[in-house]
Amino acid sequence: xxxxxxxxxxxxxxxxxxxxxxxxxxxxxxxxxxxxxxxxxxxxxxxxxxxxxxxxxxxxxxxxxxxxxxxxxxxxxxxxxxxxxxxxxxxxxxxxxxxxxxxxxxxxxxxxxxxxxxxxxxxxxxxxxxxxxxxxxxxxxxxxxxxxxxxxxxxxxxxxxxxxxxxxxxxxxxxxxxxxxxxxxxxxxxxxxxxxxxxxxxxxxxxxxxxxxxxxxxxxxxxxxxxxxxxxxxxxxxxxxxxxxxxxxxxxxxxxxxxxxxxxxxxxxxxxxxxxxxxxxxxxxxxxxxxxxxxxxxxxxxxxxxxxxxxxxxxxxxxxxxxxxxxxxxxxxxxxxxxxxxxxxxxxxxxxxxxxxx
Amino acid sequence: xxxxxxxxxxxxxxxxxxxxxxxxxxxxxxxxxxxxxxxxxxxxxxxxxxxxxxxxxxxxxxxxxxxxxxxxxxxxxxxxxxxxxxxxxxxxxxxxxxxxxxxxxxxxxxxxxxxxxxxxxxxxxxxxxxxxxxxxxxxxxxxxxxxxxxxxxxxxxxxxxxxxxxxxxxxxxxxxxxxxxxxxxxxxxxxxxxxxxxxxxxxxxxxxxxxxxxxxxxxxxxxxxxxxxxxxxxxxxxxxxxxxxxxxxxxxxxxxxxxxxxxxxxxxxxxxxxxxxxxxxxxxxxxxxxxxxxxxxxxxxxxxxxxxxxxxxxxxxxxxxxxxxxxxxxxxxxxxxxxxxxxxxxxxxxxxxxxxxxxxxxxxxxxxxxxxxxxxxxxxxxxxxxxxxxxxxxxxxxxxxxxxxxxxxxxxxxxxxxxxxxxxxxxxxxxxxxxxxxxxxxxxxxxxxxxxxxxxxxxxxxxxxxxxxxxxxxxxxxxxxxxxxxxxxxxxxxxxxxxxxxxxxxxx
Numbered sequence: 001x002x003x004x005x006x007x008x009x010x011x012x013x014x015x016x017x018x019x020x021x022x023x024x025x026x027x028x029x030x031x032x033x034x035x036x037x038x039x040x041x042x043x044x045x046x047x048x049x050x051x052x053x054x055x056x057x058x059x060x061x062x063x064x065x066x067x068x069x070x071x072x073x074x075x076x077x078x079x080x081x082x083x084x085x086x087x088x089x090x091x092x093x094x095x096x097x098x099x100x101x102x103x104x105x106x107x108x109x110x111x112x113x114x115x116x117x118x119x120x121x122x123x124x125x126x127x128x129x130x131x132x133x134x135x136x137x138x139x140x141x142x143x144x145x146x147x148x149x150x151x152x153x154x155x156x157x158x159x160x161x162x163x164x165x166x167x168x169x170x171x172x173x174x175x176x177x178x179x180x181x182x183x184x185x186x187x188x189x190x191x192x193x194x195x196x197x198x199x200x201x202x203x204x205x206x207x208x209x210x211x212x213x214x215x216x217x218x219x220x221x222x223x224x225x226x227x228x229x230x231x232x233x234x235x236x237x238x239x240x241x242x243x244x245x246x247x248x249x250x251x252x253x254x255x256x257x258x259x260x261x262x263x264x265x266x267x268x269x270x271x272x273x274x275x276x277x278x279x280x281x282x283x284x285x286x287x288x289x290x291x292x293x294x295x296x297x298x299x300x301x302x303x304x305x306x307x308x309x310x311x312x313x314x315x316x317x318x319x320x321x322x323x324x325x326x327x328x329x330x331x332x333x334x335x336x337x338x339x340x341x342x343x344x345x346x347x348x349x350x351x352x353x354x355x356x357x358x
Numbered sequence: 359x360x361x362x363x364x365x366x367x368x369x370x371x372x373x374x375x376x377x378x379x380x381x382x383x384x385x386x387x388x389x390x391x392x393x394x395x396x397x398x399x400x401x402x403x404x405x406x407x408x409x410x411x412x413x414x415x416x417x418x419x420x421x422x423x424x425x426x427x428x429x430x431x432x433x434x435x436x437x438x439x440x441x442x443x444x445x446x447x448x449x450x451x452x453x454x455x456x457x458x459x460x461x462x463x464x465x466x467x468x469x470x471x472x473x474x475x476x477x478x479x480x481x482x483x484x485x486x487x488x489x490x491x492x493x494x495x496x497x498x499x500x501x502x503x504x505x506x507x508x509x510x511x512x513x514x515x516x517x518x519x520x521x522x523x524x525x526x527x528x529x530x531x532x533x534x535x536x537x538x539x540x541x542x543x544x545x546x547x548x549x550x551x552x553x554x555x556x557x558x559x560x561x562x563x564x565x566x567x568x569x570x571x572x573x574x575x576x577x578x579x580x581x582x583x584x585x586x587x588x589x590x591x592x593x594x595x596x597x598x599x600x601x602x603x604x605x606x607x608x609x610x611x612x613x614x615x616x617x618x619x620x621x622x623x624x625x626x627x628x629x630x631x632x633x634x635x636x637x638x639x640x641x642x643x644x645x646x647x648x649x650x651x652x653x654x655x656x657x658x659x660x661x662x663x664x665x666x667x668x669x670x671x672x673x674x675x676x677x678x679x680x681x682x683x684x685x686x687x688x689x690x691x692x693x694x695x696x697x698x699x700x701x702x703x704x705x706x707x708x709x710x711x712x713x714x715x716x717x718x719x720x721x722x723x724x725x726x727x728x729x730x731x732x733x734x735x736x737x738x739x740x741x742x743x744x745x746x747x748x749x750x751x752x753x754x755x756x757x758x759x760x761x762x763x764x765x766x767x768x769x770x771x772x773x774x775x776x777x778x779x780x781x782x783x784x785x786x787x788x789x790x791x792x793x794x795x796x797x798x799x800x801x802x803x804x805x806x807x808x809x810x811x812x813x814x815x816x817x818x819x820x821x822x823x824x825x826x827x828x829x830x831x832x833x834x835x836x837x838x839x840x841x842x843x844x845x846x847x848x849x850x851x852x853x854x855x856x857x858x859x860x861x862x863x864x865x866x
Contacts, residue, residue: 022400028393
């Protein structure tokens with residue numbers, strides 16, 4: 001139970017999750033106000049991890065609903081187990097026919113059958129999907145609705161009932177009210193705007209990249225085998241990488257992967273060569289690789305210093321990579337190259353004289 | 359209760375700065391504040407931000423306003439220059455305020471910084487709760503009470519304040535204005551100094567009446583009345599500072615960055631935005647709702663009798679394994695090609711707005727702008743806000759907007775570079791008037807696009823009648839497109855959107 005903001009921070013820290021006061025405040029409020037949290041932010045900054053940490057800290061079960069395009073109620077809420085229903089009717093065929101022993105005509109038979117209809121549409125034949133699980137659980141749970149922006153807008157509308165009233169309507173069974181209020185965490189990578197109606201029902205939280213000190217702390221906590229100097233170097237390099245205009249800037253998860261890799265490689269310190277060799281762990285796109293290679297000497301700068309100075313987190317120094325020289329020529333040629341290849345591959349038999357028709 | 363008033367005022371101002379906040383969210387904010395201690399400015403900031411601000415676009419406004427609204431430090435210690443002449447005519451020399459000022463200046467010089475930081479929001483709320491045991495910390499709380507009461511009185515009784523101001527202004531009108539201040543600023547020095555004592559006395563009496571109606575602690579009223587009686591001369595100063603602060607809380611005038619070329623004002627009114635968003639959302643919904651014709655076997659959907667029978671032959675026809683088929687949802691992709699040349703400048707603004715909205719709603723929208731050369735602008739529309747994006751397109755930094763439009767060349771560019779973007783799921787929308795200035799129209803490119811795309815739609819701002827006049831290539835382009843429509847306004851767009859989609863659904 002989170003009793004105060006300080007305690008929230010401490011309890012999450014016990015679960016190996018370092019967070020700032022901002023995040024803790026929202027996490028604390030969500031529990032007290034029984035409101036869902038909507039977390040937005042770039043990939044890999046610990047949105048999903050927060051849900052896991054909260055579940056562990058509160059000693060609740062974590063139920064996860066991963067969203068994707070085409071997600072519907074059958075996957076999110078419940079589904080009738082059709083096969084099982086059929087199987088049971090077959091097995092119970094004798095029992096069912098015995099029902100009709102004293103029945104004279106068809107009307108009576110239907111009436112008789114009607115009495116037992118709900119046997120097959122009972123909870124025995126229902127597959128509970130994450131949301132129904134979360135709502136009907138006797139112990140409170142943590143419900144993580146991951147990457148909601150991947151699902152369609154209709155699905156959002158469907159969530160509204162769940163999020164504000166904590167109830168769902170199953171046509172055959174009626175409205176299922178929550179036995180316990182789940183702690184709901186919704187994450188979004190911001191690939192599209194979520195609807196206002198949904199946002200209104202949530203506490204909103206934006207998680208960005210951590211500052212230097214915090215990232216260092218996270219690194220120490222998650223990769224304890226990493227040497228102190230190496231950790232500082234890793235963080236310094238990562239910060240420089242983020243300052244570049246990359247398509248996918250490395251986030252905390254990449255930092256941790258990289259650190260883990262460096263530990264496995266038994267590295268004592270980060271050398272420019274090691275940096276170059278392991279860079280593909282951090283860079284996910286061809287275009288980014290190109291850019292990073294161009295700026296490699298600048299990125300490697302902190303490695304030259306014996307002990308990289310830890311910048312006090314209060315003063316955020318802005319990092320700017322040096323301007324690239326002769327950018328224009330490269331771009332121009334690049335552009336021409338694409339044009340040429342495009343022409344080469346699409347050798348269209350069309351007219352170039354501007355006329356149309358036969 | 360008092361906290362409610364202050365927060366409500368804050369929300370009201372936030373709305374006037376352009377943030378969209380619903381009553382439900384305001385209630386959430388108040389509810390949430392009850393759960394945290396109000397001593398920590400950052401906590402309060404986080405609470406308000408997470409409950410009120412759901413859109414990152416609104417964040418800067420929030421931060422700015424929070425700074426201004428919840429910082430009394432800027433407001434409370436009177437500027438020396440103003441305070442001095444006033445202290446000379448002061449009827450009662452020992453005002454709470456001066457005591458407090460001395461307290462800051464002389465009493466605790468070392469804790470000065472900390473005090474500044476601590477001033478802000480704590481003063482609003484704690485005092486509200488601490489009023490009853492006010493006496494225990496007489497000195498330390500003097501300043502806070504003074505500020506708090508000022509704020510309370512002035513925030514709660516804006517009507518009254520207006521009345522006082524009106525009277526002051528009337529007096530001002532009677533006298534001749536000797537010194538006209540700068541435009542847009544209130545000139546207080548004359549007006550307030552000339553406030554007659556009886557005007558103020560009346561106002562103060564009214565104020566106290568008003569206050570006793572409110573459910574405020576009696577102690578506070580006593581305190582206030584004592585303070586007001588002794589400090590009538592201070593009221594003008596108080597009013598002045600209050601109004602100054604009100605001025606500071608007004609939404610900042612929007613100063614557009616200077617573009618590379620002089621451009622028109624491309625800002626959109628809130629109403630325009632809303633209407634456009636609605637239409638595009640409707641469009642989007644209809645497109646999403648459009649199902650493709652083919653049914654696919656999937657775990658969900660309806661039971662297909664024939665397939666089920668066939669599969670369950672091995673069970674003697676007992677359907678243990680039902681086979682379901684499902685209409686596969688199609689994901690429409692959009693490619694929008696927009697003419698931004700001078701001839702369609704007025705409608706291009708509107709068209710780009712449409713593009714922007716499409717882009718924010720559909721997953722896969724690629725947008726292109728051209729005059730003669732054609733460039734992809736998807737990223738700008740994804741990353742910038744609408745005003746910035748449109749300014750970027752028009753100010754000539756991406757493509758030369760001063761040349762004559764050349765549809766043939768632009769289409770060729772599209773064909774050479776981006777034809778891969780057009781697939782069987784793609785709906786291509788071209789926005790433009792089709793006036794290529796007698797350049798080769800290259801209509802075969804359009805044919806090629808039509809061949810590859812699911813649908814090719816041309817939206818022209820020009821009425822059909824004038825297509826035959828001048829160097830317009832529309833008659834050439836029109837038969838190639840699946841659809842050509844004339845769209846000049848939001849209403850027309852709404853109609854066309856409905857129409858288009860109805861047809862695209864029934865086409866299958």
